[in-house]
Amino acid sequence: MMNFSGKSVYKGIAMGKVLLLDKGGEQVKRTHIDDIEAEKKRLEEAIENGKSQLQQLYEKAVKEVGEASAAIFEVHQMMMEDEDYLDAIHNMIESEQINAEFAVAQTGDNFSDMFAAMDDEYMRARSADIKDISNRIVDNLLGKAGMSGDSMEPSIIVADDLSPSETVQMDKEKILAFVTVHGSTNSHTAILARMMNIPALIGVPMNLEEIHSGMVAIVDGVNGEVIFEPDQETCLTAMNKIKDQEEQRLLLESLKGQETITKGGRKIHLYANIGSVSDVGYVLENDAEGIGLFRSEFLYLGRDDFPTEEEQFNAYKTVAQTMGNKKVIIRTLDIGADKQVDYFNLPKEENPAMGYRAIRICLTQTDIFKTQLRALFRAAVYGNISIMYPMIISVNEVRKIKAVVAEVEKELKELGIDYKIPEQGIMIETPAAVLMGDDLAKEVDFFSIGTNDLTQYTLAIDRQNNTLDAFFDSHHPAILKMIQMVVESAHKAGIWAGICGELGADPELTEKFVEMGVDELSVSPSMVLKLRKMIRDMSTTTPDFGR
């Protein structure tokens, strides 16, 4: 039995087999072989299998994320056919009489080192592709199942770290839990785990060399613990906990269709945050009353060029139609800072979190902004869409936005295109916006507090830096005071105020927020029913703000 503690990002329990995602760190053993031809034949088969796996991945990706993002798998296939690469492997097998695994790993390292040494950033990044294809061939030679096959059984994913794209690539149905050595509680992987109701532990000080795929493990998100190769007694305890968890889940299920209202009669609008069209399923499954934050930048990530107006229009329209008359609040583009996209050609910045991002890009490169607004106004005809603008610091910015909105409206009108100008609000996520709340409230239809950025700017703590987690206090009184100020500013001007950051899902603060007069909470879909239960158990009588 091996126990490790880590930081839990979703309080659930899971038990199952480990799938170790090793990014090339594993040492391939060098062995002497006698039959060179047989070894070459093994290599041949491993490569053929690799190519057909990549073809399958390519087809899957085309369906799920589109041609442009899927192209990487096509490139991987081509790399596997590269003459120099194949010649180098064959030469090693022949001249040194060594096993194919070692020849592939060694050649992969040599080629990827060559790319890593280039002075071009794009080409340096290709060294990872070469490692990737080499690992795939080695895995095939060793008979290891990758993440790609449909045959994968539901597993506990163990890795050094996971990038957002890796997390996205996985089949969500087959992930029991995430356990990583690195990562921060605010990383995208953590956010994704919360959204998918998947137990996840990060910052786990485990030695990956002692862990193998196929080991049984228990991930206990409640105690922040992972146990590898548990004994029978521990397994039994875990199974009981899983049973309790299931019962709790069923209890929450019974809250579906119920109103989110305190015993004292105060109604809260309980919405969900989503990052892609496919997440709408989670929203409906968890019975959220609307979408309080649709992160539109996911339409821009993981591709080579800007999404067209039609692509955006279709995505917004699909969500709006699926949600029927429920509110769908779409946040305009929030690229920059930790979300970088190559084709935006954003300059490197010393301090990207405080740099050229979000509304600052939109108000500078207005053509990008106008395309998105046109798509939004057209989609607004099909449902209950609201628009929200991120990273606002001044009234002047809101006026500039209004000028762009007016231009777009004029163009649509002249072209005779069907459109609707929906309700428009702003994110309150800078201390400046909090302090200017009274003035901003007169200009917009609603406020939505983005607690992640508001906290990082107020406390001057970088949320991507996990060494600062010890200094980070999400319950800092300064933040709570700011939220109170925002709610007061909003109500004074007769508009509503909500919270769409991670803090909105913090059960320890829910009652406080309700008492402060917060009108709307938008949280991960998986938190919706838990919060509904908490709110229904409260006695708060603060009058419901008329909306």
Added chain:
Amino acid sequence: MKSFDYVITDEVGIHARPAGLLVKEAKKYASKITIKKGEKGAEATKLMALMGLGVKKDDTVTVEVAGDDEDQAVEAIQAFFQQNF
């Protein structure tokens, strides 16, 4: 032997995907097609070598085509460069 010079206008230069397409195109011809950037050269049928040239925007490359079908090949490769790089 035929040859032509070409100035790369694509933002990221000869990057992975179009390089892969170039390999496919080059394999259609019997001629030996070489892409040269300064001292370095790579056969157009070798993806990693091509990428290893590190050809960037505004770089000038020389394309040399030698073989029985060099007339058709040089024409096709030139058109390919104009379309993709």
